[in-house]
Amino acid sequence: MRDQDPLPDSTGRRLSTKEAAELLGVKPETVYAYVSRGQLNSLRVPGGRGSTFDAKEVTALARRNRPASGGSSGSAGGELSVRTRITLIERDRYYFRGVDATELAARHSYEEIAEWLWTERLSPGVTFTAPEATVDVARRAVEALPEHTGPTDRLRVAAIAAATADPLRFDLSENAVLGTARTLIPTLVAALPPVLDDRRRDDGPLAHRLWTRLTGRKPDEASLRALDTALGLLVDHDLAASTLAVRVAASAHAHAYAAISAGLGVLEGPLHGAASGLAHRLLLDVLDRGDAAPVIAEELRAGRRIPGLGHRLYPGEDPRARALFALLEEIPRAEPALLAARDIVATTARHTPLHANVDLALAVLTASSGMPATAGETVFAVARTAGWIAHALEEYGERPLRMRPSGVYVGPKPPQPLPEA
Structure with missing residues (x-):
């Protein structure tokens, strides 16, 4: 520091x-x-x-x-730690600026939680909107991509395109970055191709607009509430790999669009934002077979870990999963997917205590709503953008380029002879 x-x-x-x-x-x-x-x-x-x-x-x-007994040091200096005032994870609970995050998500919209994370002030009823010109630039860039392009690639292209339309993007003052955040997030959603033509929801809460980009089914209020809560629950989660990438970019004083693009690049990995898609496919397989046991056996035989279970930060139950499952229980059409998820947990946890994590809960939401397997990744990316902005703002206030670890060289000892062709 x-x-x-x-x-x-x-x-x-x-x-x-x-x-x-x-x-x-x-x-x-x-x-x-x-x-x-x-x-x-x-x-x-x-x-x-x-x-x-x-x-x-x-x-x-x-x-x-200190190196382990009998060995040599393999580290230049312990794990990287970063002081932050944003998120605390403790005893199977997590907090946004000291406030229980699951309670915030239960009582406030995604936009309200984002504002709290950025400013420590609640703004009841706030919604995010974007200039039509910015949306048009981002949408045209996304439309030019191949049809098979994944959601994170679409969002990353939309962010870059939106940056080119913003001449003030290099202003890193707090007010300027907050202005960027409030227009970038709705731009990302608006740039995604719509699946459901429902113009009534074009100007509503962000969760309503996102729904039309994920499924052709008309939503009910319980489903929209579940999606909005999922966004709120996923806003931030301490220094996840993508968040660290955002802070590294912000440490170099990259503008907010570039920092968000860095986070999206890391998010795409199967161990991070794409994990819910793996859980979604597993859930559909169990629903199709009617029994988790043969599906789990085949996954383990193939040497694959079972997605949607356990979390290294939560010895017990993932509080995000618990909160989202509670809402999904109020949606009748989600019952088959919920039963399949419980079957997966019960089958896998016969010998080792395991709990569902938020990826499995998100898979129940997406599978029961007629969304594709990639929908969870989209929800995750859009939600986490608000947290990334909070971390970028925090990092802009630190010494520039402090996120620079030292390498530990383990190659051939110099001087070595020049290589020959």
Whole structure:
């Protein structure tokens, strides 16, 4: 993190840069690299040019960096940690700026939650709209893509196209970035090809507009509420891989459109945003076969992990899944998919305690609503854009280029002879 103003030392003895370097077994320059990566905090020496470091913090970092017994170090300095005021995950619950996220999603719309995440203020009834000219540019860019293009690619192209229509995109002030966010998110949705022609929903809440891009079925209020809640639940989830990519881009002072594009690029992986699509296909297979047991057996025999189960941040139940399942139980047509999901969990968890995660809950929503397997990825990407904006704003306030880890070279020891043809 950035150097802070001197404060009274209430945490114990403070170390000089030289002392910290000796304790860590590194050069003084590397100590400041730890500071830039957010692994150490420093305080300036009053009236001087040097810095001091908390002894306990340095000792903890040295312990994390210490190689395993009998081996050599494989890390230049522990795991990357980034201080943030946005999301806390603790004891099978998660919080947005200290407020229970599942309760926020139950009582407020996606747009209201986004505003809370960005400004720490609630704006009842807020909706996001985009200039028609920006939507037109993004839509034409998306329409030029091949028919088989995936949803994340469409969204990434829409974001880039929208950036070209915004001459103020390089303004990284908070008000400018918030203005970008409030128009970019509805632009992403409007740029997707509609499946259902329902002009009544073109100007409504974002979840209503997104529904027409995901399925040809006419929605009922319970289904729209479930989709809106899913968006709210997925707004942010601490430093997921895509969020870290956004912060790296923002650390380099990339504009908001470029930072969102970086997040979309990482989101596409099967271990992240695309995981709900795998759960969707598994769910359809179980529905088709009428029994999860043979489907699970075939997946395991093929060496594939069962999607939609477990989460490394939640030893117990994923709170996002619990909240979404509760809403889906109120939708009669979702009952078969819900029963199939429960069968998957019960079959897979016979020997090891496992719980459904949000990917399986999202799969129940998409499968029971006549949406394609890629719909969950679209919902995930649109929802998470709001969280990425919050993280980009936070990172713009930090020291530039601090997200720069050091490589650990393990190649041939130089000097090596020049290669021959």
